[in-house]
Amino acid sequence: MSAQIETTTTKRFIDYTWIISLISLSLVILAGFFSLFFYREIIDERVTVEPEQTVELESVTLEPRLIGALRIDVEALLDTSRWVTYEIQLYDKQDQLLASAINESWYSAGTWHQGGESGSWEQEDVLGGLDVKLGEQDKKDVTIAITVFGVGPEQGRTNNVNAPVPFEVEVQDGVIDTRYLWLGFFGTLTMTILSYISVQNTGQVKIREAINDSDVGERAILGGADSLVKVIVKILADETSPARLSVNLSIKDGLGNQIYSERHPIMLRFHKDDDGDIEKATAKFQELFILTRRGSYGFYVEVTPDEPVDRTTLIVKENVKTVTTVDGIKTITVDEA
Amino acid sequence: MLPKFFAIAAFLIAFLSILASYTQRSALTLDENREESSVNYWPRHDTHVSGIFIGGNFQTTPARSEYGYGGFRGGGPAAGK
Structure with missing residues (x-):
């Protein structure tokens, strides 16, 4: 013998089954890449709104679509140590409110001294955003508006600071919600790693x-x-x-x-x-x-x-x-x- | 067995996340004749819908203009001192 x-x-x-995980991961990455090509910028404008006033932007036409939504991004251009409460509003042709969403933005900055050293700090939350889409109905002309409810100093004790707030408003159509893609990315990445490991343990x-x-x-x-x-x-x-x-x-x-x-x-x-x-x-x-x-x-x-x-x-x-x-x-x- | 399970899970996650992102599942749906039309709404940058749809019409929350008064006092490390 x-x-x-x-x-x-x-x-x-x-074991080719783990390749399916890898392909799934690649699809999510590709979907994220292609999301860059679907949207179209409609408005990029700076508006200044007085407290308790409403400023309307130009109207846009909303169309029912399968992919994406209308995205309204608002950045409050605040002075140091200010907060603002405002609402993003959508009106139809008859000036009837279709939808509204409220946001609080604030911007804080200052200096610190400690043990002979000093420096400055800065913290902010100045972004707001609303995604809207149509249901199963015909296209609609909507007017975007911003209403400021209140402006205040950082501590918030005296609420009425009578100062106008400038906003940078950006409106895009056909925007894809990439938050789901991030969830999908980390989910499929985890599954790919797990299936890779599990194949090795078969x-x-x-x-x-x-x-x-x-x-x-x-x-x-x-x-x-x-x-x-x-x-x-x-x-x-x-x-x-x-x-x-x-x-x-x-x-x-x-x-x-x-x-x-x-x-x-x-x-x-x-x-x-x-x-x-x-x-x-x-x-x-x-x-x-x-x-x-x-x-x-x-x-x-x-x-x-x-x-x-x-x-x-x-x-x-x-x-x-x-x-x-x-x-x-x-x-x-x-x-x- | 396990590799198959993980592969199916990966495929489902990819499919559902691409579907949800491309159909904008969590965008605010305008005038739908359902009160739950904003159920899927997922706020971006902490921007919350300030009303509900009743019978296809949007009704704002009554006290929304009071939102900033008393409730919110700014933020940052200096707040609350």
């Missing part, structure tokens, strides 16, 4: 064996031409460990004959505690196999030097899937005598 070992590169074991665990020593081994029935086998070795070592250890992985067939044996150097990751002392060192090693004939195989791991090794874990999984094309798969064919 003999065994042939070949090193293969294949895409046979890719497979049925056939062997999970841990021992507080440097060598571990176990036997299981697994393999077959269509089953990708993943061997994972996890090592826990103490602070006396050298930077690299050597892992010897060997496989024996059903008769106990060794069909594969290879020595792999692996780097350790040293974990430090809060004081900067090395607490432990860990390492992980994995290798993929195709054992063309399903049967009983024994997997044996030996870590050298063995003195610093506290614990060795051997995990063998079959029917493993991969995220991309993988190389370095050892295909082992056992001939019968």
